[in-house]
Amino acid sequence: MNKLPIIKPLINTNVFDGLFISSITDDSRDVQKNSLFVARQGVDSHGNEFIKDAIQNGASCVITDQKLYEELDIPIYYLDNLEDKILEILFSFYNFSQNDFSFHGVTGTNGKTTTAFMAHNIVRAHKKSSVYIGTLGAIVNDDPMETKGNTTPGIFEIFQILQTCKFQQKVFVFIEISSHALAQKRLGDLPFSQTILLNIQSDHLDYHKTESNYINAKLSITELNNKNPTIILIDKIQDLIKNFSDAQKQQLSKSLSLSTTNTSAEFKYYLEYNPNGSSKIKLRFPNLCIDVQASLFLKFNVENYIAAIALISDHIPVHEIKTIESNTIKLPQGRGEILRLREGNILIDFAHDHQSIQNILSELANYHNEIILVFGCGGDRDRSKRSKMMKVAQDFASKVFFTSDNNRYESFSSIASDAMLGNSDTSIEIIENRQEAISHALQCLNKKNILVILGKGHETYMDVSGKKVPFNDKDCVLEILGNEAN
Numbered sequence: 001m002n003k004l005p006i007i008k009p010l011i012n013t014n015v016f017d018g019l020f021i022s023s024i025t026d027d028s029r030d031v032q033k034n035s036l037f038v039a040r041q042g043v044d045s046h047g048n049e050f051i052k053d054a055i056q057n058g059a060s061c062v063i064t065d066q067k068l069y070e071e072l073d074i075p076i077y078y079l080d081n082l083e084d085k086i087l088e089i090l091f092s093f094y095n096f097s098q099n100d101f102s103f104h105g106v107t108g109t110n111g112k113t114t115t116a117f118m119a120h121n122i123v124r125a126h127k128k129s130s131v132y133i134g135t136l137g138a139i140v141n142d143d144p145m146e147t148k149g150n151t152t153p154g155i156f157e158i159f160q161i162l163q164t165c166k167f168q169q170k171v172f173v174f175i176e177i178s179s180h181a182l183a184q185k186r187l188g189d190l191p192f193s194q195t196i197l198l199n200i201q202s203d204h205l206d207y208h209k210t211e212s213n214y215i216n217a218k219l220s221i222t223e224l225n226n227k228n229p230t231i232i233l234i235d236k237i238q239d240l241i242k243n244f245s246d247a248q249k250q251q252l253s254k255s256l257s258l259s260t261t262n263t264s265a266e267f268k269y270y271l272e273y274n275p276n277g278s279s280k281i282k283l284r285f286p287n288l289c290i291d292v293q294a295s296l297f298l299k300f301n302v303e304n305y306i307a308a309i310a311l312i313s314d315h316i317p318v319h320e321i322k323t324i325e326s327n328t329i330k331l332p333q334g335r336g337e338i339l340r341l342r343e344g345n346i347l348i349d350f351a352h353d354h355q356s357i358q359n360i361l362s363e364l365a366n367y368h369n370e371i372i373l374v375f376g377c378g379g380d381r382d383r384s385k386r387s388k389m390m391k392v393a394q395d396f397a398s399k400v401f402f403t404s405d406n407n408r409y410e411s412f413s414s415i416a417s418d419a420m421l422g423n424s425d426t427s428i429e430i431i432e433n434r435q436e437a438i439s440h441a442l443q444c445l446n447k448k449n450i451l452v453i454l455g456k457g458h459e460t461y462m463d464v465s466g467k468k469v470p471f472n473d474k475d476c477v478l479e480i481l482g483n484e485a486n
Contacts, residue, residue: 006092007036010085015075016061024093026156033058038089038156040065040082043184051076087189090159098191101162102170104311105177105187106134107221108198108233110356111304112151112176115198117332118308120174126320129167133158134176135350136332136458140164152181155188172315179217180207189225196311197221197255198304199236201355215240219251230255231267231310233303258310267310273299275367281306288313290321294329297347298336299363305329334457336360339474341483344445348473350457352378352405354388357454361396370449373397374441376405376434377415378455379463386418394423397452399444402430403437405455406463434462438476453477 004021022034028050031037037054039047039062048066051059061075065082079085091098106116113135120132120139131140133153138145138161145161147153152175153161165171177195181187200218222230234257244252259265270282278293279302288309296302309321331337339346347364351357357375364371373393377386393400402419404412412432420428431437438453445451453473461468477483 003036003093006095007089010089010092011063011077011079013077015077019060019075021060024090024156025160026154028053028057028059030156030160031057031059033060035059037062038082038086039063040086083188086155090155094159094163096159096162100167100171101173102193102315103173103175103190105175105192105195105221105224106198106307106311107177107179107182107195107218108236109201109218109353110351110359111198111300111307112178113332113350114301114304114335115196115307115311116174116176117335118305118329119311120172121330122308122312122316122321122324123172125324126316128172129165129169130172130174131161131165132174133161134174150181151176151178152186154186155190158187158190172312174311177221179214182220183207183213183217187224191225191227193227194231194311194314195221195224195226196231196233196258196307197237198233198307200240201353212245215244215248219248222251222254228256228314231258231307232256233258233307234265235259235261258307267313269306271299271302271306273302275299275363283309283313285310285313288316288318288321290318292321292324296329296331296336297338298360300359301331301336332458334459334474337457337474339477341477341481343442343481343483344447344449344451346445346451346453346477348453348457348477350459351375351454353385354392357389358392358396360452360454361392364450364452365396368448368450371397372399372401372441372444372449372451373454374401374403374434374437374452375454376403377419378405379407379410379412379415381408383418386415387421387423390419390423390428394427398427398449399441400428401437401441402428403434404432404462404464405434406459407465408463409465434471434473435476435480438473439480442477442480 002020004016004019020034021036023032024036025031026038026040031054037059039051046066048064051062055074063077063079065079106112116132116134120130123130135151137147200215232255257265258267260269260271266286268284272280278295281292283290294302294305334348334350337348349360351360377389416430441451456473460472462471
């Protein structure tokens with residue numbers, strides 16, 4: 001189908017007359033025959049630099065907001081207010097209406113994946129159409145779909161995902177929103193029904209440079225095109241607020257609070273946590289007042305479940321929430337995932353910074369006298385957090401196996417050296433091969449302790465020198481033990 005007649009009224013030009021346009025993209029690598037290439041400002045470069053690549057790949061025309069000073073073999077149109085027009089162009093190009101979707105965004109240093117995934121599955125449990133987009137790729141209803149790999153895709157990729165939806169009803173869309181995406185304004189004016197901020201802990205300082213910049217990025221979720229004010233799990237950032245700048249406090253003032261301690265919070269909850277069974281939850285939200293239960297091993301995952309319900313509380317009737325059985329609550333693979341094996345219990349999680357590691361280990365320490373830990377630090381990433389991760393590991397684990405975790409182009413010896421800086425080498429084994437490290441750790445496992453494997457979670461590969469080598473922690477464990485998880 002030729003999409004030119006659809007977008008022509010929006011761009012108000014005749015320069016494309018006679019063309020056949022079948023697809024649209026702002027990434028020259030995605031261009032195919034008869035694509036409209038949108039050359040716009042990126043993080044480090046402008047799309048104009050890639051127009052020749054787009055033409056070579058089959059683009060039939062170009063829209064840009066910056067002048068070109070050379071002749072092209074295809075028509076080009078200059079649109080000064082291009083960024084303001086993109087969302088309207090995309091909705092029209094794909095024949096979508098904003099009323100077709102209910103967008104929900106989740107940010108936070110930790111918990112984005114679990115919260116968005118849970119919200120998606122609550123909606124699916126009631127046969128509603130839903131799309132999850134985030135670290136796990138995309139899930140269209142119940143069908144997984146690969147993405148380019150960013151936690152938060154760009155706006156053009158999001159619409160490419162949505163075009164695969166053949167729905168007859170309004171579609172819920174749950175998007176993990178990273179600090180990078182917020183800083184880069186990657187989502188433009190996408191209209192959100194509801195957004196939520198789970199927590200703010202130091203991370204990605206290799207990109208944001210300062211903690212203040214990182215906090216600014218996270219708080220900027222309140223500045224998105226939000227129909228309703230952002231919900232903030234205020235208890236989780238309480239220690240930061242006293243040091244907020246006036247501008248940061250101003251952003252905070254635009255939000256609603258989710259809290260178990262603040263009686264004036266708009267979204268209040270009460271939690272009676274039970275690590276070995278059902279935790280009792282009382283929710284007192286503006287449009288949802290119910291008591292529910294959740295059987296989840298880690299307390300913060302119960303809190304993620306509460307956040308997921310808060311996120312959709314305006315859209316899910318009380319009777320539908322009540323029908324969710326405790327045993328139907330799904331966690332993403334590799335997010336607080338428990339393997340109950342003959343040899344003992346193993347916890348696998350994606351935690352890859354010192355705060356998230358501490359969150360897990362400190363909780364497990366309440367119920368286990370001995371923790372065996374396998375973890376590593378990513379290469380070509382924030383070096384300052386490596387020694388902090390090791391310090392936390394030593395504080396809580398009786399035995400630590402330090403190993404590879406996506407070394408990328410950095411040597412493992414360099415990563416290990418950073419991790420050990422200022423830390424004791426007592427009860428530490430440094431084993432570069434991750435499978436070998438897990439094998440050694442499994443020899444320490446028994447019915448009384450717990451083995452914790454952190455850093456990679458759901459990932460199915462190791463990133464080594466530009467190559468993706470197949471590897472998954474859960475598969476590795478089961479292969480070594482010749483076991484099946486209960």
